[in-house]
Amino acid sequence: MQERELLLIDAGCSYGYYNGDITRTFPLGGKFSGEQRAIYEIVLEAQQQAIAEVQPGKSFKDYHEIAVCVLVRGLMELGLLVGDFEEVVKEEKYKPFYMHRTGHWLGLDVHDTGIYTREDVLQPGQVLTVEPGIYISPGIKPLEGQPEVPQRWRGIGIRIEDDLLVTADGNEILSASVPKAIADLEAVSKSSSKNH
Numbered sequence: 001m002q003e004r005e006l007l008l009i010d011a012g013c014s015y016g017y018y019n020g021d022i023t024r025t026f027p028l029g030g031k032f033s034g035e036q037r038a039i040y041e042i043v044l045e046a047q048q049q050a051i052a053e054v055q056p057g058k059s060f061k062d063y064h065e066i067a068v069c070v071l072v073r074g075l076m077e078l079g080l081l082v083g084d085f086e087e088v089v090k091e092e093k094y095k096p097f098y099m100h101r102t103g104h105w106l107g108l109d110v111h112d113t114g115i116y117t118r119e120d121v122l123q124p125g126q127v128l129t130v131e132p133g134i135y136i137s138p139g140i141k142p143l144e145g146q147p148e149v150p151q152r153w154r155g156i157g158i159r160i161e162d163d164l165l166v167t168a169d170g171n172e173i174l175s176a177s178v179p180k181a182i183a184d185l186e187a188v189s190k191s192s193s194k195n196h
């Protein structure tokens with residue numbers, strides 16, 4: 001891999017028959033470029049707002065929808081999506097950048113069995129992932145009415161995934177000890193690139 005590239009690691013580890021599922025995106029060479037950093041900040045904000053939405057009584061849809069709103073707002077601020085905010089969300093004009101659900105059940109399987117509807121609300125004791133991302137493939141094709149993506153954004157793909165336990169009054173981030181702040185990721189990446 002090259003110095004200016006991003007390394008996305010999505011790791012599912014097992015212990016005592018239970019599974020974790022954690023994703024972090026590292027800047028090789030120890031520093032995010034301006035574009036990489038801008039996208040990272042949006043994904044991190046989306047993840048933090050989605051995490052706040054994981055609590056008893058809310059559903060899977062709630063935290064997904066919050067994440068989508070933050071991602072769309074950020075992509076619009078960068079000019080990568082244009083138009084009426086509500087329309088971009090409703091008509092899913094963001095799909096070329098974000099094409100998956102924001103999380104899934106976690107437990108005996110990495111993608112554990114369970115249902116994903118608005119009616120089924122979260123309950124204490126459940127474990128799930130929160131993992132928004134933005135993916136700008138080199139050949140990304142804009143949907144109707146959306147702009148071409150300038151070259152400097154292409155090839156950037158970022159996801160941040162944590163594992164959460166739903167508690168009586170909110171949630172506990174089980175993967176909280178894995179760094180995700182920009183400064184921490186840059187420090188980790190810098191020190192590991194020096195070792196090679």
Ligand SMILES: [Mn+2]
Nearest residue numbers: 021129131161
């Ligand atoms: Mn996952």
